[in-house]
Amino acid sequence: MLEAHFAVPMLEAILVAINTRLLPEEILYILEHSGCKALIVDTELAEPLARIEDRLPKDLKTITVTDRTLSPVHPVPLKKSEGDYEAALACSDGGGIGFSLEDENHTLAINYTSGTTGRPKGVMYTHRGAALNAFGTPIYSGINRDSVYLWTVPMFHCNGWVFPYSVTLVGGTHVCLRKFRPELVFDLVEKEGVTDLCGAPTVMLGICQYAAESGRRFPHCVRANTAGAPPSPTLLENCRKVGIEVKHLYGLTETYGPHTTCRMEPEWETLPLHEQALLLARQGVANANALHLRVVDSDMNDVPRDGETLGDVCMRGNNVMKGYFNNPEATEEAFRGGWFHSGDLGVMHPDGYIELRDRKKDIIISGGENISTIEVEKTVVRHPAVLECAVIAIPDDKWGEVPKAFVTLKPGATATVEEIVTHCRSHIAHFKCPKQVEFGELPKTATGKVQKFVLREREWAGREKRVN
Structure with a gap:
């Protein structure tokens, strides 16, 4: 990764460093949206990629890297690869890359x-x-x-x-x-x-x-x-x-x-x-x-x-x-x-x-990672028992903030906290999943809009700030 931070820009190409904690669908979206043409993959971290390999863009070239210093080495094989990164370096004449930038x-x-x-x-x-x-x-x-x-x-x-x-x-x-x-x-x-x-x-x-x-x-x-x-x-x-x-x-x-x-x-x-x-x-x-x-x-x-x-x-x-x-x-x-x-x-x-006091955007910052509350809400409501959901940040001593989901179930439906969390973990990165789940009716305005501020006031009561 450190070498790529220099080599890719020197080629006047664009570097897209992908969070290794993302799930396959999230990785696929980034690859497609950015229009990536080449992908350097650490085989120790390739498991999510292996699950979507057949859906990758057809013109995407994949170069694999295996860290031989690991003991034991547990590479995840990929069906399509243009070759090994270290092997390619070994064939280099060491002449370097000529760099020029017009803009x-x-x-x-x-x-x-x-x-x-x-x-x-x-x-x-x-x-x-x-x-x-x-x-x-x-x-x-x-x-x-x-x-x-x-x-x-x-x-x-x-x-x-x-x-x-x-x-x-x-x-x-x-x-x-x-x-x-x-x-x-x-x-x-x-x-x-x-x-x-x-x-x-x-x-x-x-x-x-x-x-x-x-x-x-x-x-x-x-x-x-x-x-x-x-x-x-x-x-x-x-x-x-x-x-x-x-x-x-x-x-x-x-x-x-x-x-x-x-x-x-x-x-x-x-x-x-x-x-x-x-x-x-x-x-x-x-x-x-x-x-x-x-x-x-x-x-x-x-x-x-x-x-x-x-x-x-x-x-x-x-x-x-x-x-x-x-x-x-x-x-x-x-x-x-x-x-x-x-x-x-x-x-x-x-x-x-x-000094920050609150956040206008529906973003949770947990351990330095950005989490979209809307993304988590969309995931929760995909559970067959869930009618609607609101997700907010709650304070956490270790992570600063973590997601909490307030869930209303469909009439006659049942679900447990564990079922909701397990469902989320199968669809989004684990760090984005709710750390707490509470069942009940959501506070709403007369027009039916969920009042997240009511939930925040309750969860952050006694604190001067609404960010942690």
């Missing part, structure tokens, strides 16, 4: 993200955007030629937040991690001298839980950029015990990953831990490569910097997408008024830091 705004990558329609949208990154983000990342992250970066963020997430290019740009070292395991993280920090990593709070939580159980600590301070949910006071304290310096980032697939930074300021260090956590839980200020960050009202006027007035969080800059692939309507809607609308509601504090 810096040529699309470099398309990253698919869950949308409110339930179908993922293809977010287009440009060569210019990726390059400028690579230049800007060292400013907020602190990486340099002495950095040893551990890959705990999947490269299918916003092209790894553009860190493939940033780490290489500064002359740092990449340490690739095939699968996140806390004990392996400790081993690599000790063996390779890892200095930096990124990940959702669930990654940090896993590291801290393992440290508490094993008694292990990092031999030196490791800088960690976390996004997807604000770090809690408990997590901050535990990270410090392990030897992790946490920096909170915020962004979307549409902003090449991180758009803002919230890091520990010197004047905060003397504050009680709880107060530090409240400050660090804010989404922060725009990164160096972002033009502006605004919180606006319905007329596109900036809201007061009072930490109370709610508005739309809008972005503009070199780290904002080119648009949605083959979806001009969604692109126009996202950029109304000349600014990218994140779909998040927030406040602007007097010190210029923003």
Whole structure:
């Protein structure tokens, strides 16, 4: 994957990194919608692809990769393959690829993200955007030629937040991690001298839980950029015990990953831990490569910097997408008024830091993964016993947010929680499936529209914010 991040753009082709946790139908949709012509497949992860191989586009060429360092190796055979990746490299003359680019705004990558329609949208990154983000990342992250970066963020997430290019740009070292395991993280920090990593709070939580159980600590301070949910006071304290310096980032697939930074300021260090956590839980200020960050009202006027007035969080800059692939309507809607609308509601504090309070879009962010509530609802109602369904995000200590389904059954029909969850797991990726199911009537308006806000108010009662 790291090699592909360089080779594919150098060919002036477009990189489409696919989430390995998706189900076959979701993968097929992305392949067809993006018009992929070649597919590089890790045979250890090829099982979903094998199930749809006969339905793949006829002109799609498949190249397989088998990691021989695995023990034991469990490759999933594919009936159609143009050859083996490593064998092709072995036949190369080592001459490299001649690279020239006439237009810096040529699309470099398309990253698919869950949308409110339930179908993922293809977010287009440009060569210019990726390059400028690579230049800007060292400013907020602190990486340099002495950095040893551990890959705990999947490269299918916003092209790894553009860190493939940033780490290489500064002359740092990449340490690739095939699968996140806390004990392996400790081993690599000790063996390779890892200095930096990124990940959702669930990654940090896993590291801290393992440290508490094993008694292990990092031999030196490791800088960690976390996004997807604000770090809690408990997590901050535990990270410090392990030897992790946490920096909170915020962004979307549409902003090449991180758009803002919230890091520990010197004047905060003397504050009680709880107060530090409240400050660090804010989404922060725009990164160096972002033009502006605004919180606006319905007329596109900036809201007061009072930490109370709610508005739309809008972005503009070199780290904002080119648009949605083959979806001009969604692109126009996202950029109304000349600014990218994140779909998040927030406040602007007097010190210029923003803080999210709610989400306009029906998107759940669970462990850093986007989940469309509409997609989950459509899946639930396919169950023969279900009449209707509403899905919302509920707070979760581990994942930040998880889906909860409120289900009304057809008259005379019966179903259990386990049956609903099992049904969902057979149709959508497991991380998208409801973690809780509640049966009963749904609250509605006089016109019959489901009042999701009533469900949210009940589930989030006692919490200041409606995002976690």
